[in-house]
Amino acid sequence: MMGHLILRVVIKLLFAPILLFGLYVQFHGDYGPGGGFQAGVIFASAFILFALGFGLKETQKHLPPTVLPFFMVFGLLLYALTGVLGLFMGGNFLDYYVLAPDSHHNAGQHIGIILVEFGVGVAVFSAMMTIFYFFAGREPEIHDADW
Amino acid sequence: MNDPVSFATEFHPSSSPIFFVELAILTLLVITSIAMLRMRRLFGVVMLSGIYSFLSAAFFVALDAVDVAFTEAAVGAGISTVLMLSAMLLTARREKPYAPGHAALAAVVCVIVGGALIYATLDAPPYGDAAAPANSYVGQAYVERSAVEISMPNIVTTVLASYRGFDTMGEVAVIFTAGLAVMLLLGIGSDRGGKDVRDVPRMVGREEDGPGLGEKPTLDDGGKSPSPKGGAS
Structure with missing residues (x-):
């Protein structure tokens, strides 16, 4: 994986803006296009880009594969527990109105959707990274001649 | 706009300039898929499928489906291209040579299915029809009620x-x-860097991938032999 200096510099430059854009898509999804699914994939694509330029080992140093299953479970549970929270507060499953019942501008809906979309984003990001890690981890290293 | 019927008669998709953009994108989609069919090097096929996804995303933008375009660009062109590349590393680099055997049968099936699909589109409502079922019942209710009930701009x-x-919880x-x-x-074996993985089918694929099939048989094995795996096994 030596060489590719230009690619590595470009990846270093792009890495943080991609993450920032992922966060924007995640939390602006109720006002513009986007949402948890897209944000999770964009977040994962930043790390995948990093892995393409700097190798899988280097990426796994910064984002260990062992933490990903916890993220996956956390995302799904955050979604489901938001639904259960509605049950506990006297509504139906995934009923967001009861989260802020006195609001006149549907704040409960906003809270519920933000929580649920965050769960989606975390779950999608970690699932994508898991799939990528386990696909790419089968080969010790991707040689240039393989492309 | 309020009366669906008058809107449908006023609106002519073929007269708007975006129609030609859509026509161009659809033509490029057909060209890309034909190129994918004819190509034997899987790397090129994966790249073309990425291009296909980007063209689809552009088409969705032209149809005003920005969210779908977003997803298509991120998932279709981004993630699945990378995943296909990593999957390609585990198998052969070239498609197996085409074996003509059931070509006539396949052609008959294609003609029948394609004819049925074209016949089905004759019943579909015209493009942009406000009275179409997709725009009428529950879809119309979402558009009308979402601003009041949820007060969010993105429906x-x-x-x-x-x-x-x-x-959506099911999707997650x-x-x-x-x-x-x-x-x-x-x-x-993956957490050990893949060094201990022994894939019998992959080895078989690698041998078939060797000389005799491709024009450049040495290209695929160029970086393989000095790899750590070769030394370990």
């Missing part, structure tokens, strides 16, 4: 996360299950 998000929140569960399944199926 796609309100439908996805609130009105159809239970469905599907993605969770996909990650879990990949972990269970491919996980053994």
Whole structure:
């Protein structure tokens, strides 16, 4: 994986803006296009880009594969527990109105959707990274001649 | 605009300039898919499928489906291209040579299915028809009520996360299950850098991929032999 200096510099430059854009898509999804699914994939694509330029080992140093299953479970549970929270507060499953019942501008809906979309984003990001890690981890290293 | 029928008669998609953009994109889609069919090097096929996804995303933008275009560009062109490349590393670099055997049967099936699909489009409502079933019943209710009930500008998000929140939870569960399944199926040995993995089918594929099939037989094995795996095994 030596060489590719230009690619590595470009990846270093792009890495943080991609993450920032992922966060924007995640939390602006109720006002513009986007949402948890897209944000999770964009977040994962930043790390995948990093892995393409700097190798899988280097990426796994910064984002260990062992933490990903916890993220996956956390995302799904955050979604489901938001639904259960509605049950506990006297509504139906995934009923967001009861989260802020006195609001006149549907704040409960906003809270519920933000929580649920965050769960989606975390779950999608970690699932994508898991799939990528386990696909790419089968080969010790991707040689240039393989492309 | 309020009367669906008058809107449908006023609106002519073929007269708007975006129609020619859509026509060009659809033509490029057909050209890309034909090129994918004719190409034997899988690397090129994967790249072309990425191009196909980008063209689809552009088409969705032209159709005003920005959220779908977003997803198509991120998932179709980004993630699946990388995943296909990593999957390609585990198998051969070239498609097996075409073996003509059931060509006539396949052609008959294609003609019948294609004819049935074209016949079905004759019954479909015209493009942009406000009175179409997709724009009438529950879709119309979402558009009308979402601003009052959820007060969010993006109707796609309100439908996805609130009105159809239970469905979306199922989708997240599907993605969770996909990650879990990949972990269970491919996980053994991966955390050790893949050095201990022995894949019999992959070895067979590598041998078939060798000389005799491609024009450049040495290209695929160029970087393989000095790899750590060769030394370990």
